[in-house]
Amino acid sequence: MLKVNQLDKTYGKDKHSLKAVSFTAQPGEVTAIIGPSGAGKTTILRSVNQLIRDDGGQILLDDQDIRQANKAELRKIRHHIGMIFQNYNLISPLTALENVLHGRLGGKSTLAGMFGLYSNAEKTEALALLDEVGLKDYAYQRCDQLSGGQQQRVGIARALMQHPKMILCDEPIASLDPKSTQIVMDILRKLAQEKQLIILINLHQIDVAMTYADHIIGINSGAIVFEGPTTEVDDQVLQRIYRQDTEIKTMVTADEN
Numbered sequence: 001m002l003k004v005n006q007l008d009k010t011y012g013k014d015k016h017s018l019k020a021v022s023f024t025a026q027p028g029e030v031t032a033i034i035g036p037s038g039a040g041k042t043t044i045l046r047s048v049n050q051l052i053r054d055d056g057g058q059i060l061l062d063d064q065d066i067r068q069a070n071k072a073e074l075r076k077i078r079h080h081i082g083m084i085f086q087n088y089n090l091i092s093p094l095t096a097l098e099n100v101l102h103g104r105l106g107g108k109s110t111l112a113g114m115f116g117l118y119s120n121a122e123k124t125e126a127l128a129l130l131d132e133v134g135l136k137d138y139a140y141q142r143c144d145q146l147s148g149g150q151q152q153r154v155g156i157a158r159a160l161m162q163h164p165k166m167i168l169c170d171e172p173i174a175s176l177d178p179k180s181t182q183i184v185m186d187i188l189r190k191l192a193q194e195k196q197l198i199i200l201i202n203l204h205q206i207d208v209a210m211t212y213a214d215h216i217i218g219i220n221s222g223a224i225v226f227e228g229p230t231t232e233v234d235d236q237v238l239q240r241i242y243r244q245d246t247e248i249k250t251m252v253t254a255d256e257n
């Protein structure tokens with residue numbers, strides 16, 4: 001389980017980006033963080049694996065406080081936290097298979113990593129993961145020749161190559177069309193359930209969060225204003241989360257008519 005307690009982050013002198021943020025995310029579930037632009041979604045996600053150093057609080061992954069880890073421990077912890085990104089972050093001239101194998105880099109010596117030395121067992125595993133995300137026939141295709149949705153699936157397979165406990169997803173569908181969105185979200189939900197992974201995902205699209213997430217964390221101006229099962233999210237909750245965000249208010253109102 002991921003348990004975040006009283007997490008604070010201030011940029012510069014007094015720009016309070018996270019204010020005593022507390023929430024939990026369970027294995028086997030998709031947990032979505034939703035909220036208006038600038039609310040602090042990315043700051044939370046990047047604090048969880050300490051890409052951003054926060055200013056106070058606790059981040060417990062299976063009872064180990066990530067914030068207290070020394071450099072070597074943090075490297076080890078991060079090896080079991082996969083990340084997928086809006087812009088995929090693949091190495092374009094390399095094949096899908098090579099990109100997936102890169103997920104193993106964190107567990108290798110610098111030399112083995114530099115020379116791209118992977119065992120046959122690792123290659124077999126990477127191929128099986130590509131098969132799992134429906135890309136068996138694209139293993140030897142360069143990533144820049146794949147569609148956005150296919151690239152994101154390579155990103156997921158790469159994260160799985162880390163044998164993660166948790167996958168952090170920063171706006172993973174923001175650049176995808178509805179069909180690719182559905183495929184990617186179906187895969188993430190299936191992975192959470194079948195591999196008992198913690199999937200923590202930042203989303204702008206409320207409808208996608210409502211369809212695929214088990215658990216919702218609503219943030220506004222750096223503070224958690226809702227945490228609970230998706231079934232408890234109604235228009236009132238959404239208005240609390242998105243207050244002062246005129247675009248969404250209009251959307252909620254339009255839905256009511």
Ligand SMILES: Nc1ncnc2c1ncn2[C@@H]1O[C@H](COP(=O)(O)OP(=O)(O)OP(=O)(O)O)[C@@H](O)[C@H]1O
Binds near residue numbers: 036037039041043044
């Ligand atoms: N490096 C930084 N320096 C100063 N302020 C920052 C920095 N990164 C983020 N912020 C501020 O922290 C707040 C939260 O930003 P964050 O990117 O986490 O929001 P978000 O909810 O992910 O937004 P979006 O949905 O637009 O991506 C914003 O007010 C932002 O301007």
